[in-house]
Amino acid sequence: MPSPDPTPEPETAPATEPAPGGANVAEQLVRLTRRMQRAQKRRMAQLDLAFTPAQSRLLRVVAHYGDAPPRMADLAARLEVVPRAVTTLVDALEAQGAVCRVPDPANRRVVRVELTGTGRATLDALRSARRSAAEDVLAPLSAQQRDTLGGLLATLVDREGPHR
Template sequence: MHRAQKHHMAQLDLAFTPAQSRLLRVVAHYGDAPPRMADLAARLEVVPRAVTTLVDALEEQGAVRRVPDPANRRVVRVELTGTGRATLDALRSARRSAAEDILAPLSAEQRDTLGGLLAALVDREGPHR
């Protein structure tokens, strides 16, 4: 899946690492309430310094921006820019296209079976049982 997605991203001329792509998805998940840097580190299960590095790179590309928290100016929040939203849409499109490529050889019945199997795995207690 990763290889197919990378191929589709290359066609779109997107130069984002998987970690940067994941950070964009996590920031978007928060919607209109931009997350704190600490929230991102906890959600991504990484040290805060790793988030700083990711945000630095994405900010340089114009995909995110740091904004002060209106209630506490010492707190930094991260929000998507218009470029970040467009990039996220392109990344989602690349992921969808990659999934379609991978699943193309399967019949509708086989896809349903695979979907059920994957759902059963996801419904378990998660990867960190």
């Protein structure tokens, strides 16, 4: 009778099957988003930009309004947050010189938020950091793969949803 082998065979991990439906894709998108955020954060640190993601988003939203500065209530609605949260963000950005509060010429009780020159320069730097981060993350893809991915993402982003 053969003696038992004293070295047990290594255990193999069970094969992982892709999650049913879109769960695997959803997980990959979450992981990719985190990777993009980390890459963007590194780029921002290299540029010595100390803005939170929420502050960066507020700058983008204010810029979206162009020459018609938004009211605080407009910002809260667009960001889908309570007005107090916008006040906190505007306070911080105003302290950094990126935005300023201006009275509404038609209604002195209304306060509007404008980008300053510093805010525009900061927004340009933030956009540059985002583009560089995207280039880092997308580097392994060919131009054709990037075009395909861009088309697929555009389909998902442009689709009407409950929060548009």
